[in-house]
Amino acid sequence: MMTNGVKVPVSGSTAPKQKDESVIQVPVNAMTAKEAVAKTILPAHLNPKTVHKAVVTAALNPKHLHVHLVEQTEKLQSLAPYIDSIYRTKASSNEWLVPEAMAKAGLYCAAKYYNQWYRAKIMGGINHQRVLLLYIDYGYLRYVPLCDVRFLARELASIPPQALQVSLEYVKPAHGTWSDACCDQLATLVHRKVLDMIVVNRKQEDCTVDVILTCSLNSPIDSLIRNPDESTLNKQLALRSDTAWSLAE
Numbered sequence: 001m002m003t004n005g006v007k008v009p010v011s012g013s014t015a016p017k018q019k020d021e022s023v024i025q026v027p028v029n030a031m032t033a034k035e036a037v038a039k040t041i042l043p044a045h046l047n048p049k050t051v052h053k054a055v056v057t058a059a060l061n062p063k064h065l066h067v068h069l070v071e072q073t074e075k076l077q078s079l080a081p082y083i084d085s086i087y088r089t090k091a092s093s094n095e096w097l098v099p100e101a102m103a104k105a106g107l108y109c110a111a112k113y114y115n116q117w118y119r120a121k122i123m124g125g126i127n128h129q130r131v132l133l134l135y136i137d138y139g140y141l142r143y144v145p146l147c148d149v150r151f152l153a154r155e156l157a158s159i160p161p162q163a164l165q166v167s168l169e170y171v172k173p174a175h176g177t178w179s180d181a182c183c184d185q186l187a188t189l190v191h192r193k194v195l196d197m198i199v200v201n202r203k204q205e206d207c208t209v210d211v212i213l214t215c216s217l218n219s220p221i222d223s224l225i226r227n228p229d230e231s232t233l234n235k236q237l238a239l240r241s242d243t244a245w246s247l248a249e
Contacts, residue, residue, distance in 0.1 A: 030151035040207040054197040056190035058139030061178040066139025066163040087117035096150040112148040136161040
């Protein structure tokens with residue numbers, strides 16, 4: 001029968017049942033929902049007042065970016081094809097497909113992105129047979145068809161996420177939330193650029209870093225940390241009417 005537009009099973013009828021997660025056969029060498037990838041490790045040399053060449057891989061807003069250090073490029077270039085090869089050979093069978101009953105937030109997995117396999121983590125429930133994923137080695141958030149999601153091979157669990165999360169120091173949203181226009185400008189400012197990343201604060205407990213980003217390091221580091229100029233992305237975003245600037249963080 002119908003109740004408030006929702007179909008409710010009547011007495012004696014049987015409601016559709018989702019497959020019990022406890023009886024789902026997970027491949028022997030695959031990670032389960034109770035297992036996690038190794039935690040992100042902040043490089044020991046990423047200390048305040050140091051400068052590092054970096055590439056922004058994902059920019060959600062000025063307080064939530066992911067970067068790759070240029071010095072780690074070689075490691076990343078070898079990791080990507082290694083992951084892809086696993087899912088084109090020994091983890092290519094249908095048993096590695098993540099079933100709907102297990103596609104829940106927190107599960108580490110592998111998923112396609114532009115026809116190549118990468119490590120990911122499910123961030124939300126299924127919506128029209130698509131699931132929201134965080135590609136942990138890059139910081140991308142994408143909706144991906146469930147048919148393109150696989151269990152994560154356990155041999156990949158010991159490798160920490162390769163993308164570092166950073167936050168632009170001193171700049172804040174003027175009205176509590178970041179505007180789309182501000183986030184779009186940020187994406188344009190960092191697109192396909194190698195930037196100088198000045199570390200301001202290192203937050204070991206969160207594995208994040210507060211930074212100043214600039215395309216040209218023309219001033220002393222101490223000076224830029226005390227009062228960033230308009231050569232920095234931080235200051236360029238702060239010139240917007242929908243952002244605020246504070247040196248008292």
